[in-house]
Amino acid sequence: MDAQLIVIIAGVILVVAIIGSLLFLKGYSGKFTFDTANGTRPRATEGEGSTSGTKSNGRFKLLTAGVGAVFAAIIAKLWSMQMVSADHYDKLAEQNQTRTVTTPAPRGRILDRNGEAIVDNRASLALVAYRDLAENTVVVRHLANVLGMPYMAVLRNIQDNTEGAQSPHTIASDVRRSTIAYVVEHIDQFPGVSVAERTERSYPNGTLACHVVGYTGTVTQEQLDAQENLSDEVRAGSIDYQSGDIVGQAGVEYYYESLLQGIRGEQTVKVDADGNVTGQAGAVPAKAGSDIKLTIDLKIQRACEEGLKLGMEVAEQTGYEPTCGACVCMDCTNGEILGLASAPTFDPSVFVGGVSSDTWNELNDDEGDHPLLNRVIGGLYMSASTIKPFTSLAGMEYGVYTADMSSNCTGWWTGLGEAWGKKCWLETGHGTRNLETGIRDSCDVVFYDLGKNFFYSEKNPEGLQEMYRRWGLGAKTGIDLPSEAEGRVPDSAWKEEYRKDWSADQRAWNAGDMTNIAIGQGDILVTPLQMATAYCGLAMGGVEWTPHVLLSAVARDGEGDAYTYEPKKRLTAEISTAGALDVAYRGVHSMIYEESAVTAAHFTNLPVQVAGKSGTGEKDGEDPYGWFIAYAPFDDPKYVVCAMLERGGFGSTCAMPAVRTVLGALYDSPDDAAYTAGDSTR
Template identity: 90%
Template sequence: MNAQLIVIIAGCILAAAIIGALLFLRGYSGKFTFDTSTGTRPRASEGEGSTSGVKSNGRFKLLTAGVGTVFAAIVAKLWSMQMVSSDHYDELAEKNRTRVVTTPAPRGRILDRNGEPIVDNRSSLAIVAYRDLAENTVVVRHLANVLGMPYMAVLRNIQDNTEGAQSQHTIASDVRRSTIGYIMEHIDQFPGVSIAARTERSYPNGTLACHLVGYTGTVTQEQLDAQDELSDEERAGKIVYQSGDQVGQSGVEYYYENLLQGIRGEQTVRVDADGNVTGQAGAVPAKPGSDIKLTIDLKVQRACEEGLKKAFEVAENTGNSPSGGSCVCIDCTNGEVLGMASAPTFDPSVFVGGVSSDAWSQLNDDEGGHPLLNRVIGGQYMSASTIKPFTSLAGMEYGVYTAAMSSTCTGWWTGLGEAWGKKCWLESGHGVRNLETGIRDSCDVVFYDLGKNFFYDEDNPEGLQEMYRRWGLGSKTGIDLPSEAAGRVPDSAWKEEYHKDWSADQRAWNAGDMTNIAIGQGDILVTPLQMAVAYCGLAMGGVEWTPHVLLSAVARDGEGDAYAYEPKKRLTAKIETEGAMDVVYRGVHSMIYEESPVTAAHFTNLPVEVAGKSGTGEKDGEDPYGWFIAYAPFDDPKYVVCAMVERGGYGSTCAMPAVRTVLGALYDAPDDQTYTSGDSTR
């Protein structure tokens, strides 16, 4: 019987009982009494005055009116509940009996520019159950034995509410099909246990491009708390996460989460008074996320990683101990990143289904080389001699060291006094060198003189720093990846603040600071991506495009692109001094073909000419840091390749093989030379 009808009937019975009782009481009260003691006829004992009988009669009328009013209100309310609001109360009752739980959606795939998958999805099977299974210790123990898991681990997974109290809880994911088959064959022994189809991230190319694409993981409590703190305006258009969701945690997976994350499905379940699921009702299927195409070309990406491995081998063979490195290839005409490699690498598949605490500790151990760090965008290093083309432009632009000036290198420079002498990397000396030949031979003395002249120039004492910033150093490039570092272009204000605990004399910017940054040493810091983008600008006559890794978002039906990335100009570095750029162009071209016959031999079999610069950074107590940056073709630039090897030795020895390997892949011209320690350019 309908619950509301029962309430109405009960109310009517209650009201009737009250009225009956009142009428019964009415039969024993009134304003007349009868005196039968004398045997005479009845007579009125009292009149109509203000007597107790009259008062009782008034109270009875008042009580009757009150009861009638209450009864009328009850009847009206019950009629309203039954006739007017019945749908509303039916809905509330239904909500008490049902819950809506969400089902995960497959993430979009990550493809290279040609549609080849870098990150894919694969089907997997999971063992799931509702939380009330925890009460059946026999089944839980039997299931633990079959899965080969500790009893307490299975019990903990069943009781874990991170996926929602009424959702099916994942006991084990990616279960072997033989185990699934056994459970299905003996399903009567596992009441309450179900098999759920899931999709897991897969990596068909293993660790290839791992830093670029990143990894996924369960949404953290910190991320949920940060989401709750957003205003309604800030939350508009963003995905609202629930505990247990899988989200991007680094790389492309994180940056393009809104594209890759699908739309959850919904499952309506029936529950009992204790909240235990008793059945299922309707369902709305989940919608997968969008596939995205990256600017990455897998052929170039493999070359970046293979080249970096070769660079490590060369470094080790020459007595160095490389600890990390990076290699990046950019299309300088539009900013598209064609390849990006960082070493050491990590396996993103260890994060599928949740990373273990042991694996996480290994990935973050200082002794492990920090494999989660993308050194292309997050590693900060001294630029070494790769900055000398921009130092040269500064000297010519501000007139402190013109193209007509020269310096004599004996291997030891005393421009600031003998007590402050500095050596050139070639201790036997280069002889007389100007800016063009100074770039070619990487002569430090030329740039010591240039830095000294800036320090004592009253009009532009920090013109050198201004020129570095003009090419984007000291600021983020704006690449569409998380955790990019900004680097540092030091000046007097920075030193004053950074070393505020030092004495005034120690905090003061001095000539030695300026000569250090002129050769890419001292306190200057750059990322490999910053230097690659700066050389893109150099190759393009001053125009730098913002580097990017997104090419397009694929339409959900797989036909065409729903969105295509529009390249953006980052900056235009204008050089007013006539002929200054030509001086630099001749210097970086001759560095490849004239400085060292050993270096030149690696590039002569390419179908195009190349320009570039090597660099070797020094850090106390460590092997040198090697750099090599090149662009090609020289007469019509298209590609820039930058490599850096931590503690790898001279740049022209250890980093050059990585760059040459990538150029070989771009032009189908593998290097036919062997690598020796004879390459001497710093």
């Protein structure tokens, strides 16, 4: 503010003050008259003397003094603004001429262990506008029509106050280029709307590994509300989300959000009186999120997914129609997941730019197959006969069924009385079987006897459940993926609580319950990953590593070193009984090569020896669930492969082809034996 302007302002104020004073004094003009007879000397008309005139004179002086004081104060303030606080007001003026807007940061890529992209980024275009556009209902409605979005959805995006008052609000992301072209060509119909460059997720391998990587989506209001409820200390170390931000919503995208999410930048732009951008005043560039490398090998991942498809095709030859399944390949020496497949799959690209309500409802239809469910970690199933090696270890460890004991299988077991008789899967019977041959042939009768002995044991009536838990069953494995299920190892306390509203007899744990879980049936529930991890522990003599999918992360520029995942031991299952593990080892090895010539034909053509176990879970009213788990090499274990098909029939028929396909990929030895149905075990 220059001196000339100060003088003008002061002059205006002085004139206003003088006019005000005259108007004030006018109120007293009617109280004086002129004595025409005696000249022009005024005289008071109210009483005698000059008392009233004296008072008026005093008021005038008082008013004059007041006006002078106010005028002096104004002059002093103007001088202060010009001479003392000029810099401060210059800065305020500059702020009124600029806007600070945020710029989104690209998410980090997701790569397989060899550096091949599973999830990448691609350039995309978004339509943005400032909040005041919401007042122009004609433009908002026109935008909704052009974008094919509900009017209220467009209005809500424009009015959203979490993107910052000075930042443009995202109206729509990943807009088709034809739509962008129309808006640009008819920009006069869309005042205040502009185009912003963004990055969106792309999937160069389609749906491959979709349950591992998950998907992204716009940050939800619930997530924003949760952020608001964080303490200042916690929030200081977390990402500050704004409405419209793209965040991980499932899989690796969700679990490693803090690594993948970038740090938004800021851009200070100059604007004119109408808010139009006229130039750039400064910028802090956005920082892309960290690229992360997974333990996944896309070659093995493809084998897991193709193996499930093959298993389903073989199952269809026997009259079953499986559509759901799981397959996982794990390095038993460190817990790395090389492949993880769940069927059916889903297309993560449908979430880019926002998933439609119809697609979302289809993906979550209760009558459907729930393709978003990662069955490897979230599906709960009876373990079936795959649990029998651990049942054997329990019997030997607690002495209720030792290695030199045997049972006679006629196909029908009456150990609890004829009324409670149970069948063996082989109705003609296996004859005499011990623990080793019981594992090989999956003879149910051996394990019925073992379960019965536990139930009537005075020292360790729940030793069987303890052994299952010793190997990690009934507990989360700790994998670095969200939504892992816990599973269940049932016992008397569980049944009492589960059936608390039933009668005392119905709540009581009984021998039938124990014989059921001894063969992996009944109320026991496991995930395929739990069984794979348990077999890793079995192969490694009791040592289980925590399964994980992260291998390393590349640090953001200028933010320190890259992160490398350090494998962690999950547990060590100690078996004190001498020779017990060897019994289990011989059982799972002979199951591959001695139980069935059909099964053996698919593994003798591998360059390594394999050990494994099949299983078939029975669920009332449904076709059986098929399992197959194997590890290799037998003499120096490195890999475990586990497959399960829902409603696929016998495990050695439907699940074994999936496992063999993965082993073939691991050892570059595809299976050349034909798949035939009928000659298989449970």
